[in-house]
Amino acid sequence: MREEKGAQTQPEGRIGTICGNVRKAAQAHVASHYGLTKGADERVTDLLKNKAYIYPVNTKGDPIQTKPFQAPAILDTIEDAFFSDELAVGVKWHDHLTSTVDDHPDEVELPVAMVALASAAVCSVIMQYSSEKFDRDFNSEMYGGIY
Secondary structure, three states, X not given: OEOOOOOOOEOXXXXXXXXXXXXXXXXXXXXXXXXXXXXXXXXXXXXXXXXXXXOOEOOOOOEOOOOOOOOHHHHHHHHHHHOOOOOOHHHHOHHXXXXXXXXXXXXXXXXXXXXXXXXXXXXXXHHOOOOOOOOOOOOHHHHOOOO
């Protein structure tokens, strides 16, 4: 832990641990949800084009563009990474989740950062199924723009 003048102690390395755990959750879902195998360059390109991977698909396989970030791989990653047990962040801090809709205060929303991190992790795992040489580390230098 590092202490800075006038600041509370900050855990160094904790962010990396969280990112690693989210990426591990994404690895459990990406191949099956997107039908990926190693060297699936064309499928990877299709998923990355216009960020198609963030959308669920209809029965014809077309992205439902009115539902961004609701792709099953992203939702399952969020569930596994943040809501898996009573010690998980989403469960532990559930009372801090709020709604931005005045008419429905009980319909709490996930923090944007949580959804963005899960989406970036899913993207990083998708990229690994390409034969191109993508950075295998899930780091802010490579994936900050996606986040």
